[in-house]
Amino acid sequence: MEERKIRVLLAKPGLDGHDRGAKVIARGLRDAGMEVIYTGLRQTPEMVVEAALQEDVDAIGLSILSGAHKALVPRIMELMRDQAMTDIPVFLGGIVPNDDVAEMKEAGVTAIFGPGTSMDKIVEAIRAATSHREASSSG
Amino acid sequence: MDDLLERVRQGDRRAVARAITQIERSKDRAREIVIKLYPETGMAHIVGITGAPGTGKSTLVNEIARELRRRDLLVGIIAVDPSSPFTGGALLGDRIRMQDLAGDSGIFIRSMASRGSLGGLAGATSSAAKVLDAAGFDVILIETVGAGQAEVTIANTAHTTVVVDAPGMGDEIQSIKAGILEIADILVVNKADRQGAANTVKALRMMLHMGQQKRQSRSGVRPATNLATGTANNRSDDQADWAVRVFETVAPDARGVAEVVNAILAHRQYLKQSDQWLEREKDRSREEIQQILQAHLDLQLERNVSNTEREHLVTAVADREIDPYTAAARLFTQIFPDR
Numbered sequence: 152m153e154e155r156k157i158r159v160l161l162a163k164p165g166l167d168g169h170d171r172g173a174k175v176i177a178r179g180l181r182d183a184g185m186e187v188i189y190t191g192l193r194q195t196p197e198m199v200v201e202a203a204l205q206e207d208v209d210a211i212g213l214s215i216l217s218g219a220h221k222a223l224v225p226r227i228m229e230l231m232r233d234q235a236m237t238d239i240p241v242f243l244g245g246i247v248p249n250d251d252v253a254e255m256k257e258a259g260v261t262a263i264f265g266p267g268t269s270m271d272k273i274v275e276a277i278r279a280a281t282s283h284r285e286a287s288s289s290g
Numbered sequence: 291m292d293d294l295l296e297r298v299r300q301g302d303r304r305a306v307a308r309a310i311t312q313i314e315r316s317k318d319r320a321r322e323i324v325i326k327l328y329p330e331t332g333m334a335h336i337v338g339i340t341g342a343p344g345t346g347k348s349t350l351v352n353e354i355a356r357e358l359r360r361r362d363l364l365v366g367i368i369a370v371d372p373s374s375p376f377t378g379g380a381l382l383g384d385r386i387r388m389q390d391l392a393g394d395s396g397i398f399i400r401s402m403a404s405r406g407s408l409g410g411l412a413g414a415t416s417s418a419a420k421v422l423d424a425a426g427f428d429v430i431l432i433e434t435v436g437a438g439q440a441e442v443t444i445a446n447t448a449h450t451t452v453v454v455d456a457p458g459m460g461d462e463i464q465s466i467k468a469g470i471l472e473i474a475d476i477l478v479v480n481k482a483d484r485q486g487a488a489n490t491v492k493a494l495r496m497m498l499h500m501g502q503q504k505r506q507s508r509s510g511v512r513p514a515t516n517l518a519t520g521t522a523n524n525r526s527d528d529q530a531d532w533a534v535r536v537f538e539t540v541a542p543d544a545r546g547v548a549e550v551v552n553a554i555l556a557h558r559q560y561l562k563q564s565d566q567w568l569e570r571e572k573d574r575s576r577e578e579i580q581q582i583l584q585a586h587l588d589l590q591l592e593r594n595v596s597n598t599e600r601e602h603l604v605t606a607v608a609d610r611e612i613d614p615y616t617a618a619a620r621l622f623t624q625i626f627p628d629r
Contacts, residue, residue: 155315156378178381181379181381186373186379186403187381187382189383189385190389191389197393201392204304204307205307205399207310235304
């Protein structure tokens with residue numbers, strides 16, 4: 152009688168207007184049986200976290216191509232801490248220079264998907280990171 | 291659980307979100323939550339927004355919500371999008387058009403996948419609306435999946451149904467057809483700045499005019515005092531005193547939206563002042579009991595008749611060994627084996 156669906160918030164924080172990648176990912180996750188809430192372009196960190204809270208998602212995917220991840224990601228993580236949402240895994244996609252990877256992981260990002268990452272790998276990573284939430288029935 | 295629901299009653303947003311998830315995930319949890327919250331529901335005005343795909347429902351919902359906020363009403367939004375029948379996944383994109391509403395703590399938006407439910411809503415929609423109701427939201431806007439002519443469940447879920455049309459949707463013939471247009475308490479022609487808008491408005495007004503004539507002639511046969519015995523389907527009789535009107539909007543500019551909101555609130559007042567609020571509540575309750583009963587029967591069937599046995603009957607019907615009525619009758623006797 153239980154119906155477990157992985158709900159993922161897909162957001163594009165920051166000012167770049169290129170959401171083709173995000174749309175491809177949204178479609179791919181949908182085809183993998185997930186429910187994808189796509190919020191569209193130019194989201195502030197506050198908007199992302201508020202949407203994640205209202206939608207009670209199992210994972211958050213951020214697509215950032217503008218290079219502003221060093222400002223946006225820590226701010227999103229801070230807001231999530233304020234709301235006690237740190238159990239929700241955050242994935243980062245887009246252009247993240249190798250030098251920044253450690254810093255992003257330090258900030259709390261579960262995994263980073265650069266250009267060319269296969270859809271299967273992304274789906275697998277989200278499934279693995281949300282399995283603990285799947286298992287816990289209440290909250 | 292009780293702690294979660296106590297936080298829902300206090301309007302805690304995380305608790306509201308979590309309760310809705312539990313309703314979506316588990317029928318047992320849904321039952322428990324509805325039973326416990328039910329006494330605190332019944333205050334909210336539930337407004338359905340429906341219409342064909344591409345008529346601009348989400349943008350209109352965005353503007354309606356903004357206008358309601360200007361009038362200091364707390365607004366909950368449930369936006370339903372279809373699940374893929376093949377993968378079970380869903381792409382829920384209604385929030386894209388509702389970004390203006392971010393950062394306002396008087397608004398709560400929840401996207402919901404239909405998860406195989408027909409009728410334009412999800413199975414959990416009505417229970418989720420109860421959570422928002424108990425949390426103190428004054429108006430709950432339910433945006434259905436892009437609906438055609440058969441998705442009329444919303445009329446038995448909402449107090450007020452707004453049907454959205456747009457120019458160029460094939461309205462000349464479509465508006466005469468039964469179904470979605472007939473459930474409207476308020477009709478909106480969105481994208482009214484587009485070519486052909488005047489024709490769409492004209493076609494809808496003509497349809498309303500024909501409908502009203504039918505209503506008048508019927509009320510001659512059936513006096514208004516008898517209406518309470520009606521079933522859920524004779525909506526056109528029920529609202530003999532409410533004049534359905536056609537509004538023109540250009541949602542991105544909020545043009546005409548204040549008038550639509552006036553009509554929504556006026557409809558609530560009309561329902562409250564007549565006995566129609568109670569009638570709609572009865573329609574809603576009837577629909578809900580029916581759904582719960584149906585789900586209960588399905589479950590009993592699943593529990594008491596093995597899959598193999600059911601498949602055996604299916605094959606027998608397919609092979610023309612027995613007819614479908616006989617097969618159903620056999621299953622029916624097995625649903626409650628202890629009687």
